[in-house]
Ligand SMILES: CC(=O)SCCNC(=O)CCNC(=O)[C@H](O)C(C)(C)COP(=O)(O)OP(=O)(O)OC[C@H]1O[C@@H](n2cnc3c(N)ncnc32)[C@H](O)[C@@H]1OP(=O)(O)O
Ligand SMILES: CC(C)C(=O)C(=O)O
C-alpha cells in the first residue's frame with residue numbers, strides 16, 4: 001500500500017478544545033470586512049492589474065461599502081507603489097475608508113512601504129511572515145526564537161517609521177502566515193511578542209490576522225484554532241481578531257462563518273472568491289448569506305450584475321455560471337418539480353412579508369436580478385415551468401388539466417430537439433396546437449337570438465367552412481355553447497369550461513378553454529379560443545377541441561363521423 005498516493009499525506013491534527021463554545025453560537029452581526037482584491041486577488045492574476053484597472057476596482061469596492069481595503073503590496077512593484085501614491089495624491093480615499101498595504105517582515109520592504117504611504121490620512125500596515133514548521137525549516141532556516149525575532153524586529157521598525165510620519169493615523173496588522181499549519185502555542189507566542197512591541201490600546205487596536213494560507217483541514221478544525229487564539233491571546237481586548245481563509249478544500253465560506261462563531265471580528269477576502277490557487281474566501285457569498293438570515297451585511301450588492309461585470313473586466317477572469325448568488329444560472333430552474341414549487345411559491349408570496357419561495361434562498365430582485373431567467377424549459381421540465389413562462393410573458397393562465405395535456409406536447413417536441421424552449425417557442429407551439437387548427441371545421445361567423453318557444457334558450461346560426469366549403473348550421477340550447485354543440489350534432493358534451501381576460505380595457509381579449517368529451521373523443525380533449533368577443537372565443541375553443549379530436553382519428557373513423565354529420569342534417 002506504500003505506493004498509494006494517500007500514503008504521502010498526514011492527517012490533520014485535531015485541536016484539544018473539549019469546552020469549545022462556537023458550535024452553539026450564531027452569527028448576529030456582520031464582521032468588519034477587508035477586501036484584498038487589489039492585493040491577494042491581484043497577485044493571483046495571470047496578468048496583474050494596471051493602474052487603470054486597479055482604480056476601477058477600488059472605486060467599485062468603495063461604492064459597495066468596504067471601509068477597509070488592502071490596496072497593494074507597494075514594495076513588490078512600481079505599479080503597486082504608484083497606485084498607492086495615486087490614491088493619496090489625488091485624494092481618492094474617502095474619509096471613512098482606510099487603505100491597507102502588505103509587506104514581508106523585511107527592513108527594506110517595510111521602509112519602502114511606509115514611503116508609499118507618505119501623506120495618507122490613515123493607513124493599516126500589514127506585516128507577515130510564515131510561522132509553520134515547514135516554513136521555519138525550509139524557507140527561512142530559522143528556529144522558533146529566530147522566527148519570533150524576525151517578526152518583532154519588523155514590528156519595532158513599524159513603530160519607528162510610524163513615529164517619523166506622524167501626519168498619518170497608523171494601525172498595524174500582523175499575520176502569522178501559514179497559521180493553520182502552525183503549532184497553536186507558537187502562533188500565540190509570536191503574536192503576543194509582536195503585540196508586546198505594538199502595545200495596542202482600546203482606541204488603537206492592533207489587528208491579528210489568522211490566515212488559512214492554505215486550507216488544510218475541515219472548517220471545524222479552523223474554528224477550534226480561532227477559538228483557541230481568541231481565548232488565549234494576551235492582548236485580546238485590544239486586538240481586532242481577523243481571519244483570512246483560502247479555499248483549497250472548497251470550504252472557505254464555511255471556515256469564515258465558523259471562525260466568526262469562534263470569535264473572529266473581521267474577515268479578509270475577495271469578491272467572488274478570486275485569489276491564490278482556488279481563491280480567497282468569497283466576500284459576496286459571505287455577505288449575502290447574512291442577508292438570508294435577516295442580517296444586513298453592511299455591503300451593497302443591489303446591482304450584483306454590474307459588480308460582476310466590473311470584477312470580470314478587472315480580473316480578466318470569468319465568473320462561473322453556478323457561482324453562488326451571481327452566476328448566470330443560479331436563479332434558474334430547469335427541472336419540473338422545482339419549477340412547479342417556484343411557481344406556486346411566487347403565487348403565494350404576494351401576501352407574504354417574509355421571503356418564502358421554494359428553491360430561491362434570496363429574492364433575485366434584492367440583487368437587481370430579474371425574474372426573467374428563473375424558469376427555463378428543457379427536457380427536464382414539467383408542466384409548472386411552461387405554464388409559468390406562458391403566464392408571465394403571454395398572460396395565458398391555463399387550467400391545470402390543460403397544463404398536463406400541453407406539457408405532453410412540449411415534452412414530445414423537446415425529446416425530438418433536445419433543446420431548451422423559450423417562452424416564445426412555447427407560445428408558437430401552443431398556437432399551433434390549440435389556436436391555428438382550422439381543419440376540417442373553420443369558424444366564419446355566428447348570430448344569436450332568443451328562443452321564443454323555450455324561454456331562456458338561445459338559437460345560434462353559425463357559418464362555418466368544412467374543408468373550405470361553406471356550410472351553415474343552426475342549433476338551440478341553454479346558452480351559446482350548448483346551442484353550438486347541438487348545431488354540430490356530434491354527440492359532444494362539456495367536461496369543463498373556463499374563460500379569462502388576457503388584457504384589460506376596451507380592447508380586452510378573452511381566452512376560453514373548453515374540455516370536451518364525446519363519441520369521437522376518448523377521454524377528454526381541450527380546445528382554446530382567443531377573441532375580443534367571449535362568445536366567439538368559446539365557439540373557437542369548441543372547434544379547436546373538435547378539430548384536434550378529429551385529427552387523432554384514423555381515416556375510417558373520420559369518414560364514418562363525417563358521413564354521420566352530413567347524413568343527420570340531410
Ligand atoms: C500568502 C501570501 O499571499 S504572502 C504575499 C505574497 N505576495 C507576493 O509575494 C507578491 C509580491 N512579492 C514580490 O513581488 C516579491 O516577492 C518581493 C518584491 C516582495 C520580494 O522579492 P525578492 O526580494 O526577490 O524575494 P523573493 O520573492 O524571492 O522572496 C524570498 C525571500 O524573502 C524571504 N521572505 C519571504 N517571506 C518573508 C517574510 N514574510 N518576511 C521576511 N522574509 C521573507 C525568504 O526567506 C527569501 O529570503 P532569501 O532570499 O534570503 O532566501
Ligand atoms: C499575507 C497573508 C495574510 C496571506 O495572504 C495568506 O496567508 O494567505
Ligand SMILES: [Mg+2]
Nearest residue numbers: 040213244276
Ligand atoms: Mg492570502
